[in-house]
Amino acid sequence: MSKTRPLDAAEPALARVTTPRSNASGPARKARRGKRVSAWSDVVQSPDQQYELKRKALIHAAARAFNARGYHNTSLDDVAAELGVTRAALYHYIRSKQEILFECHMLTYDLGDQAIEYARAHAKNGLEAGCLLIRRFIELFNGAMGRVAVMSEHQSLEPKMRALIQKRRDDFDHAFRSIIESGIRDGSIRAVDAKLAVFFAMGAVNWMGTRWYRPDGPLSIGQIATSFEDMFRAAMSA
Secondary structure, three states, X not given: OOOOOOOOOOOXXXXXXXXXXXXXXXXXXXXXXXXXXXXXXXXXXXXXXXXXXXXXXXXXXXXXXXXXXXXXXXXXXXXXXXXXOOHXXXXXXXXXXXXXXXXXXXXXXXXXXXXXXXXXXXXXXHHHHHHHXXXXXXXXXXXXXXXOOOHHHHHHOOHHHHHHHHHHXXXXXXXXXXXXXXXXXXXXXXXXXXXXXXXXXXXXXXXXXXXXXXXXXXXXXXXXXXXXXXXXXXXXXX
């Protein structure tokens, strides 16, 4: 997707990241200039990085509006109001409401991929990997970069977008199934249907993340993640 001009300073919710100035001048500045290049490149965000941060902020704001009102009952004017910007400003970052919904799904599967990588890197057997995957996905999905999905609305996407989402969903499903199957082979997971086990686990997680969990509720994400992990362990343990 081609990138357009970033929002100007009049758009408060997507404020610019400013670059600090040096007080040095003349020979002293020239002497230090070469040494500063690598350090500055790690700290100061490039225009592309700023663009992506603002675009991600837009997607998260839209997801909050979708979750509160429903996808079909949310307009781009509602999304703009959530961010405190004009509707015209949104078009610097997205082309349509469908594109926002598509990005919500893609970001959710990015979190799923991170959870799978974490589980595989830290688990000693299949059961432990399944438990870690469940816990990590809940933490990511409901953390600062999570809660971006409107999972029940994928049928509202155009065919090409829907096909890409289905591919990501299948990849995640197969990866989780392979973890269950490895646990059956190593004896840590009892003989279960791996496909149904994934449906059982992720159905509960998705319902929690998109329907009943509230940040101001009686249980923290850590408590919920621990409980889900315990229930998965009890259900799957050999």
